[in-house]
Amino acid sequence: xxxxxxxxxxxxxxxxxxxxxxxxxxxxxxxxxxxxxxxxxxxxxxxxxxxxxxxxxxxxxxxxxxxxxxxxxxxxxxxxxxxxxxxxxxxxxxxxxxxxxxxxxxxxxxxxxxxxxxxxxxxxxxxxxxxxxxxxxxxxxxxxxxxxxxxxxxxxxxxxxxxxxxxxxxxxxxxxxxxxxxxxxxxxxxxxxxxxxxxxxxxxxxxxxxxxxxxxxxxxxxxxxxxxxxxxxxxxxxxxxxxxxxxxxxxxxxxxxxxxxxxxxxxxxxxxxxxxxxxxxxxxxxxxxxxxxxxxxxxxxxxxxxxxxxxxxxxxxxxxxxxxxxx
Amino acid sequence: xxxxxxxxxxxxxxxxxxxxxxxxxxxxxxxxxxxxxxxxxxxxxxxxxxxxxxxxxxxxxxxxxxxxxxxxxxxxxxxxxxxxxxxxxxxxxxxxxxxxxxxxxxxxxxxxxxxxxxxxxxxxxxxxxxxxxxxxxxxxxxxxxxxxxxxxxxxxxxxxxxxxxxxxxxxxxxxxxxxxxxxxxxxxxxxxxxxxxxxxxxxxxxxxxxxxxxxxxxxxxxxxxxxxxxxxxxxxxxxxxxxxxxxxxxxxxxxxxxxxxxxxxxxxxxxxxxxxxxxxxxxxxxxxxxxxxxxxxxxxxxxxxxxxx
Numbered sequence: 001x002x003x004x005x006x007x008x009x010x011x012x013x014x015x016x017x018x019x020x021x022x023x024x025x026x027x028x029x030x031x032x033x034x035x036x037x038x039x040x041x042x043x044x045x046x047x048x049x050x051x052x053x054x055x056x057x058x059x060x061x062x063x064x065x066x067x068x069x070x071x072x073x074x075x076x077x078x079x080x081x082x083x084x085x086x087x088x089x090x091x092x093x094x095x096x097x098x099x100x101x102x103x104x105x106x107x108x109x110x111x112x113x114x115x116x117x118x119x120x121x122x123x124x125x126x127x128x129x130x131x132x133x134x135x136x137x138x139x140x141x142x143x144x145x146x147x148x149x150x151x152x153x154x155x156x157x158x159x160x161x162x163x164x165x166x167x168x169x170x171x172x173x174x175x176x177x178x179x180x181x182x183x184x185x186x187x188x189x190x191x192x193x194x195x196x197x198x199x200x201x202x203x204x205x206x207x208x209x210x211x212x213x214x215x216x217x218x219x220x221x222x223x224x225x226x227x228x229x230x231x232x233x234x235x236x237x238x239x240x241x242x243x244x245x246x247x248x249x250x251x252x253x254x255x256x257x258x259x260x261x262x263x264x265x266x267x268x269x270x271x272x273x274x275x276x277x278x279x280x281x282x283x284x285x286x287x288x289x290x291x292x293x294x295x296x297x298x299x300x301x302x303x304x305x306x307x308x309x310x311x312x313x314x315x316x317x318x319x320x321x322x323x324x325x326x327x
Numbered sequence: 328x329x330x331x332x333x334x335x336x337x338x339x340x341x342x343x344x345x346x347x348x349x350x351x352x353x354x355x356x357x358x359x360x361x362x363x364x365x366x367x368x369x370x371x372x373x374x375x376x377x378x379x380x381x382x383x384x385x386x387x388x389x390x391x392x393x394x395x396x397x398x399x400x401x402x403x404x405x406x407x408x409x410x411x412x413x414x415x416x417x418x419x420x421x422x423x424x425x426x427x428x429x430x431x432x433x434x435x436x437x438x439x440x441x442x443x444x445x446x447x448x449x450x451x452x453x454x455x456x457x458x459x460x461x462x463x464x465x466x467x468x469x470x471x472x473x474x475x476x477x478x479x480x481x482x483x484x485x486x487x488x489x490x491x492x493x494x495x496x497x498x499x500x501x502x503x504x505x506x507x508x509x510x511x512x513x514x515x516x517x518x519x520x521x522x523x524x525x526x527x528x529x530x531x532x533x534x535x536x537x538x539x540x541x542x543x544x545x546x547x548x549x550x551x552x553x554x555x556x557x558x559x560x561x562x563x564x565x566x567x568x569x570x571x572x573x574x575x576x577x578x579x580x581x582x583x584x585x586x587x588x589x590x591x592x593x594x595x596x597x598x599x600x601x602x603x604x605x606x607x608x609x610x611x612x613x614x615x616x617x618x619x620x621x622x623x624x625x626x627x628x629x630x631x632x633x634x635x636x
Contacts, residue, residue, distance in 0.1 A: 015469070015473055015476060018469065018472070018473035019473050019476055019477060022473055022474070026482075026485055026486070026489070027485070029489055143615075146562070146611075146615055147611065147614075148569060148570065148610070148614065150573045150586075150589070151589070151607050154573075154589060154592050155603075155607070157592075157596075158592070161596070162596050162597060266478060269481070270570055270573065270574065274573070285574055288481075288488050288576075289488065289575065291488065296485065299481075300481060300485075303477060303478055307476045307477070307478075
């Protein structure tokens, strides 16, 4: 297991380098150069050249790339490791670390809600296959899976933020644009109040995917011989499902959870944008829209890093829960 | 089955009424089987009909009305439903019916064109990787890994923002440039399998060159799963285009797409919630039809593959 983990980590290095190169190249393709925003009639060309020299932009591309790459990994010690935002002049490192708690909270709560809800409904749909309950659950799952996340987000916002308030005469209302607050800002209660709608929107879609997946793997397991044996020797239905079938059906489900871990940090760009949620996703969107390259570099590297780590984690977890898998 | 006529010494070809000797089922060609399997999939047939109607209507209406979708008139601002505009007029006095039709057209064009581009790039890369193997395959597939390690939308947003302007071509190009990876993996996997078959070896032994071997002998075998994946990809491309518009990175006004009509949601929440509904419903119909069509095509073209759930 340890050698496998180390081997996978070593294999991840070229992919990481590839990601850094890809992001660096794409941004290099952008028209103009970074000092363009200082190019006004009042600024002399000599001053611009001095700026280019100051930032090292007169050096060859490959030298810029390696300097950037080496500096990137010094972030624990160096405030300027990820550069300064073109727009706010803040260190990018601090901008990103400021946003991470909000995103991890949102995605973490959504993941927990998803697991808690999709476990029972996935099991019910499989055990009572073709029943009314199964048809309702499967129908919901098919539609929820096919609907785009921004549609779910917009409609959840409309129901929760507008209609609910109109129906209850303002007794129950959820924040529409993220500006309102309940009680003191930063309270647990205030945070929970802001989380309800985006978590609902995120959960609807992932519950659809997770429960569909669990239903399929549960159906697969229920057809196995050892389940029939367990039934034949007189075990109660509940025991067969909980002890014999579910444990094996959970193996692919756990992998699915492992694969959704990178999103904990990367965030949900669309949902965050619709609900004006101050997470990493909306930071990324704003940075791309404003050509704030240092922020784009950093969020891209971070996301790629966590995707690779998440895949590795899912593979290792798979070996832990399924002893038949040997590395 | 062909059988030799002993007396005349000629081959008797299969006649229309001929019965297969082994399982006593009338002989059918590949395409007859495909059509039969597709027609059995009711949902897919319905989706095909709905999608065809949508394509026809959303082509005819914009053709007939010209640039009416961008004309705005001040007296008609927020005008209610009328015969000219069943959904009424929007906050800058544009005919919402004409806009909806033009938006559906744009969204469908982007969906199909992006998938076409994905098909071409994916097939070329996948065929080269799967056919030549070795370091070429390795390099291309690691490149695919790198692209897949970054979120799809993140890359598309960066590419769209690089162009500096936003029109239909930019959106199609961005989705195509980022989206080809899955198609390439699929074609590569098929090629690896087909490369080892007897008919491929036979063609190679006859001295067929690389280009002909790839195009005439290997590619047709890899087509079925690719077509299925691409049909399902139309839904993804349509969703991506709308997501771009909702995030403010889609095509620029006065051009209009379904995502862009949805993007007015913040202004319309209170006074005109219906304006969020109809572009949303049109979008859902397109997405659902495209995925049902993909499911039907999978059952028809590639019966070995089974849908899950």
